[in-house]
Amino acid sequence: MEGVSVEATAPPANVYEGSGQLSVAVPIPGAHAAHTEVIVTPDRLRVTAENKYPQDEQHYHRRDWTVGTWRLDLELPRRVDPQRAKATLHYGVLVVMAPVSEQGSGESRPTVS
Numbered sequence: 149m150e151g152v153s154v155e156a157t158a159p160p161a162n163v164y165e166g167s168g169q170l171s172v173a174v175p176i177p178g179a180h181a182a183h184t185e186v187i188v189t190p191d192r193l194r195v196t197a198e199n200k201y202p203q204d205e206q207h208y209h210r211r212d213w214t215v216g217t218w219r220l221d222l223e224l225p226r227r228v229d230p231q232r233a234k235a236t237l238h239y240g241v242l243v244v245m246a247p248v249s250e251q252g253s254g255e256s257r258p259t260v261s
Contacts, residue, residue, distance in 0.1 A: 159195075159218050163225060169245050170228050176218050177240040181260040184237055186244055188230040190252040193244060195220040230256040237261070 162173040178199035181220070187194040198216045229245035235244045235258045242260065246252075 157217065157219055159220055161220060163222070165226065165248065168248055170224060170226050170248050171243060171245045172218055172224075173223065174242045174244075175240055176237075176242055177213050178215065179218065179237065179240070179242070181237045183216060184235075184242060184260045185257065186233075186235045186242070186260055187255060187257055188228065188233040188244065188246055189247075189255050190227045190230060191219070191224050193222045193224060195222075195242065195244070199241065228252050230254055233258045235260045 159174050164173075172174055173195055174195060176197045178197065179197040183198040183200065185196045195218070199215045200220065209249050226248050227250050229249035229252035230246060231252070231254060233244060233246035233256050235242065244250050244258070
């Protein structure tokens with residue numbers, strides 16, 4: 149597809165709060181939990197995910213997402229407790245949840261399940 153450039157290295161994110169939890173939902177099509185890293189600090193979320201879906205030999209008529217590495221570095225709107233953060237990846241959507249907490253400290257790397 150000439151004239152169309154898709155350089156989607158920073159995925160969109162929905163950030164929402166409920167029941168004392170701050171949640172971030174990130175669509176990362178084709179990524180697997182084993183190739184996804186999440187880092188949570190009290191005021192920041194960093195996500196790196198690799199999509200390894202083979203697309204090199206395809207003739208595309210439309211291409212809205214691509215293979216490669218996705219990176220998200222997001223300032224959180226509220227402080228959280230990184231030590232109690234959880235991350236799940238289902239149907240191409242990564243959801244990271246952490247309790248809102250002014251006392252949160254340090255950094256965690258929750259296992260993506």
